[in-house]
Amino acid sequence: MPKSVLGINMGNHSIKVVEIARRGNSFIVRNLLKEPTNEAIVSGEMIQPDVVASTLKDMLRSAGVRTKDAVISVGGQSGVVVRVTELPKMPRKELVRAIPLEIERHLPFQSGGVIQDYAILKEPEEVAEDGQIPVLFAAVRADLVDAYLAAIHQAGLSPIAVEVEPLAAARALFAARGFGMSDGQTGRVSVLVNIGYEGTEISFVEGGNLIFTRLIPFGGRHLTEDIRDHLGMDMQEAERAKIEHGTAWIERLETPTPSAEPPSLETQALPTATQPVPPAPPPTPTGEELPSLTFELPTEQQPSQPPELTISFELPTEPPTPTTQEGEKGAQEMGIEFSLPLPGEQPTAQEPKPAEPSLEFLPGQPTTDFGIQPTPIMAHEEWVPTPTPSASLPIEELIYNAIRNRLEELAGEIERSVEFLMSQHPNLIVNEVYLLGGEALLRDLDKFLQNRLGVAVIKLNPFRYMDISSVTSKMGRDYVEQVAPIFSIATGLALWAYL
Numbered sequence: 001m002p003k004s005v006l007g008i009n010m011g012n013h014s015i016k017v018v019e020i021a022r023r024g025n026s027f028i029v030r031n032l033l034k035e036p037t038n039e040a041i042v043s044g045e046m047i048q049p050d051v052v053a054s055t056l057k058d059m060l061r062s063a064g065v066r067t068k069d070a071v072i073s074v075g076g077q078s079g080v081v082v083r084v085t086e087l088p089k090m091p092r093k094e095l096v097r098a099i100p101l102e103i104e105r106h107l108p109f110q111s112g113g114v115i116q117d118y119a120i121l122k123e124p125e126e127v128a129e130d131g132q133i134p135v136l137f138a139a140v141r142a143d144l145v146d147a148y149l150a151a152i153h154q155a156g157l158s159p160i161a162v163e164v165e166p167l168a169a170a171r172a173l174f175a176a177r178g179f180g181m182s183d184g185q186t187g188r189v190s191v192l193v194n195i196g197y198e199g200t201e202i203s204f205v206e207g208g209n210l211i212f213t214r215l216i217p218f219g220g221r222h223l224t225e226d227i228r229d230h231l232g233m234d235m236q237e238a239e240r241a242k243i244e245h246g247t248a249w250i251e252r253l254e255t256p257t258p259s260a261e262p263p264s265l266e267t268q269a270l271p272t273a274t275q276p277v278p279p280a281p282p283p284t285p286t287g288e289e290l291p292s293l294t295f296e297l298p299t300e301q302q303p304s305q306p307p308e309l310t311i312s313f314e315l316p317t318e319p320p321t322p323t324t325q326e327g328e329k330g331a332q333e334m335g336i337e338f339s340l341p342l343p344g345e346q347p348t349a350q351e352p353k354p355a356e357p358s359l360e361f362l363p364g365q366p367t368t369d370f371g372i373q374p375t376p377i378m379a380h381e382e383w384v385p386t387p388t389p390s391a392s393l394p395i396e397e398l399i400y401n402a403i404r405n406r407l408e409e410l411a412g413e414i415e416r417s418v419e420f421l422m423s424q425h426p427n428l429i430v431n432e433v434y435l436l437g438g439e440a441l442l443r444d445l446d447k448f449l450q451n452r453l454g455v456a457v458i459k460l461n462p463f464r465y466m467d468i469s470s471v472t473s474k475m476g477r478d479y480v481e482q483v484a485p486i487f488s489i490a491t492g493l494a495l496w497a498y499l
Contacts, residue, residue: 004030006070006157007168007494008056009487010148012041013197013220013438015055018487019065020466020494027175027466027498032480032487033059043198044075046147053154060155071161071493072152073168079144081107082164084121084212086132092124095133103137113142121209136210138164161496166203166213168492169194172462173434174208175495179465188431189421192460193414193449194489195439197221200410202417206428212421216413220439223403230402242442245395248407249444249451407445411452432456440485460484462491 004021019031035058040051059065074080085102087095099118107114116139127133145162152159169192174180189211194201197220203213223246228238393401418430432455435446440459450457461484472480 004067004069005160005494005497006060006065006067007490007492007496008070008072008152008157009165009168009490009493010041010046010052010072010151011037011075011196011438012043013037015052015059016487016490017056017059017065018490018494019067020491020498022498023467027495028470029463029466029468029491030470031063031065032471032475032483033063033065034483034486035059041075044079044144046144046151049147049151049154052151056151056155056157068156068158069160069497070152070157071163071496072148072159073163073165073489073493074140074144074148075165079109079141081139082136082166082213084134084136084210086134089124089127089129089131089133095120095124099135099137102135103139106137107139109141115140115142115145121211134211161493163493163496165194165489166192166201166210168489168496169201169203169436169460170205170208170210171492171495171499172436172460172488173205174499175462175466175491176434176460176464179499180208189428190431191414191418191433193410193433193435193437193440195219195410195435195437197438200413200437200439202414204417204421211425212417214417216410218406218410218413222406223439223442226402226406227399231398241395241399242403246399246403247396247443248400248403248448250397250400407448408452411449414449414453430455432458434458434460436460436485436488438486441483460488462488 004019007018007020009016014037015033015035017031017033018029019033021028021030035055038051038055040046040048040055046052083106085106087098087102090098099120100116103116103118116137118135118137121134121136124133148162149159173190173192188206190205192201192203192205194203195218198217200216200218201213202216204211220242224235224238224242227233227242227246228235231238231241233241414433422428422430433449433453435449435457436459439445446457446459461481463480463484468477468480
């Protein structure tokens with residue numbers, strides 16, 4: 001196993017790099033790097049690999065990074081898919097023949113030139129006679145993978161894995177919970193809301209297993225455009241105003257009596273920022289292999305004599321077994337980032353029926369409480385009525401008025417996602433919501449969603465149980481904890497090499 005690994009999350013708006021090493025019983029964060037993408041990636045498509053490669057080179061050289069091993073993610077809803085589907089119970093041999101046909105049915109692009117694979121999440125013998133067999137599948141356009149790998153090779157790096165973003169997010173949550181020390185309970189679900197520049201991925205994790213994911217067309221760009229349109233700014237001014245003055249919450253003039261902090265798994269079980277944070281103990285070897293799915297990447301695009309690349313995705317469902325043996329034959333297993341909005345239920349022309357859960361994105365549609373079973377939290381606070389825009393209002397309130405409707409849409413889409421999942425699995429209980437991605441830094445977004453959803457909402461900090469002294473000595477602890485949600489995916493990518 002290499003001494004350190006780079007997790008590289010190449011997004012539409014910025015490139016995030018996390019360098020992580022393992023020393024004894026602890027994980028060490030050596031570097032946190034972030035630079036703009038400069039429109040070299042648009043909607044997940046690698047438009048200018050040379051620009052991305054040049055940016056990566058400059059980032060790594062400036063930080064003095066020496067390791068070449070990297071785990072990357074591939075984005076773009078038009079070229080990648082990750083989904084959990086269900087098939088009727090059948091013998092395993094029949095199931096293996098049926099799954100490729102089921103995958104092809106869900107592809108938004110032609111199946112030719114596609115890399116795909118799957119993992120059976122529950123064996124047929126574990127399913128009741130009238131039950132459904134859950135299958136996690138992944139598919140990506142081969143040319144998209146080639147473009148991302150070309151950028152990595154041009155940067156002088158050695159890709160050891162291509163990971164699925166929802167699984168990287170789940171791995172970051174696994175780290176934030178102490179590497180399995182407080183990894184949730186069966187039947188209790190955590191929601192991961194990864195808010196990027198172009199879209200938001202909503203994923204559901206039960207214990208350590210990804211059980212559902214979808215993508216909605218809501219991102220930081222849409223908030224910036226709302227500010228631009230309402231306040232008469234250009235995009236650069238609006239983006240700067242959002243970062244410096246943006247808020248998702250405006251208190252009433254008469255501030256309500258403060259209530260106790262809402263309980264959640266994270267606030268109850270994890271140490272506070274002012275307390276010393278012990279490194280997570282290494283997982284005890286169990287001798288069992290984690291489930292994985294593997295398929296080979298095209299080799300014609302690779303440089304001469306590259307390591308053989310495969311793609312897989314794996315997620316620890318129990319305290320993981322570190323794999324540090326040297327001399328293994330073949331390349332390491334890999335995993336890919338996939339994201340695709342799930343289609344809503346098709347409308348019918350029959351006589352009216354009671355409304356059923358649907359995942360069709362309907363901007364501005366009001367939503368209702370659908371029965372999330374919440375962690376006990378503070379009483380809801382009332383909202384300030386939205387006033388007519390006026391130059392006399394504080395800039396924070398002007399921005400809030402500009403983006404509030406969009407934030408209501410985000411809350412509604414989270415609600416409808418939970419409603420849809422609970423319609424399929426009525427015994428599940430939503431335990432908490434975690435925010436990650438660049439827009440998770442919007443001030444008081446957690447407070448807004450907590451008030452709206454009625455469950456604890458937490459900004460994800462995957463570094464809570466890691467040694468971050470190398471980066472806090474340069475950036476400061478407060479800053480590192482503040483930006484932790486931005487680096488969650490890159491952190492999950494780097495941890496792939498160790499978990």
